[in-house]
């Protein structure tokens with residue numbers, strides 16, 4: 001080899017190293033007023049806003065762009081990730097696995113399969129589809145947990161999902177552990193048995209496997225926030241800005257729907273989720289719709305109470321100071337509530353999942369920021385679990401509280417596709433009325449205790465109005 005060709009090879013290698021090194025950078029941005037915050041959230045991925053400082057994650061090119069737009073910013077230098085322990089070989093087959101470690105991708109997939117196979121009367125494994133990275137065999141996986149998993153019963157369907165931002169890993173292990181405990185403690189733990197008997201629970205622990213295992217399938221140490229491209233590079237597409245938006249339409253940021261988004265959209269279309277939670281990290285609070293505008297959802301009070309119930313249980317069961325982040329309400333002013341915020345009150349987001357599920361599917365979704373630290377040291381995972389176990393079970397139980405019914409054809413008993421409106425509460429603009437699940441004709445209108453008037457309407461049929469239907473004050477079950 002000539003000296004010249006060695007020289008060229010060295011340059012090529014340098015280029016390869018340089019392009020692989022383009023990783024997300026965390027930046028603090030000084031925000032003078034609300035309009036600047038909203039504009040920033042259009043440009044880049046905002047992760048927090050508190051005391052006039054926004055935290056964003058972006059590319060070097062986006063940093064240049066923000067500087068051009070006149071933002072004052074500084075790069076956040078965090079200590080190198082430490083305390084990430086991967087689970088030992090064979091962990092996925094243990095009867096009582098330790099939960100202070102991160103599974104490899106293979107262990108995760110094996111654990112999901114094993115749970116479904118070990119509990120054939122309670123659990124089904126669902127492959128929701130491939131992730132974006134075609135160089136890896138990553139799939140979006142879910143477990144369906146219920147007493148009759150093959151039958152679409154007249155029960156509310158609840159969906160829990162985590163880690164669509166790949167480096168927000170605490171919820172991933174927490175969701176896996178929730179599935180494990182729901183199945184292993186069925187029959188011995190009364191509240192868990194009741195929940196599994198009365199609810200169809202869907203759990204997707206890892207919504208962005210490409211991001212979490214960006215550094216290889218055997219480690220989460222190099223996890224990144226964003227989705228990847230087909231060849232496994234950082235796509236800079238934020239999974240929580242990629243959904244159709246009530247205000248800005250199908251593709252609010254101009255990006256096509258990523259495979260991870262399509263998988264979630266397909267699942268939402270094929271099921272009838274009445275309640276869901278999307279778990280993240282980067283703060284400690286519950287965030288509820290809407291994200292895209294300051295308008296309040298007709299169920300604003302119910303959303304607030306649901307979120308406060310989670311935050312309160314987590315504060316009681318977690319270490320001092322846990323789940324009590326206060327974010328000043330930015331829409332209409334007022335004081336903050338520790339551990340709870342309206343989405344737009346915090347910072348506006350277009351293309352987020354909670355608005356998508358709530359607006360386009362008549363569901364009710366909240367976003368749970370479960371740990372301030374994104375890539376959480378593994379030894380802290382059990383603390384997050386202990387803090388949130390009761391809150392999670394109460395959240396699933398919330399799907400039992402409201403008005404439940406079945407709409408069937410009086411002549412043949414077939415389920416009817418009908419719309420249930422709470423008179424004086426629901427609004428067309430918010431699309432807050434719920435529909436029956438056409439599989440069994442059941443509906444579940446989650447509500448706080450009180451008396452409600454219902455209007456039940458179906459195409460080509462006489463509208464029925466029911467007055468003074470009572471939602472009793474029986475509280476959470478755990």
Ligand SMILES: [Zn+2]
Pocket residue numbers: 165168280281282
């Ligand atoms: Zn997140």
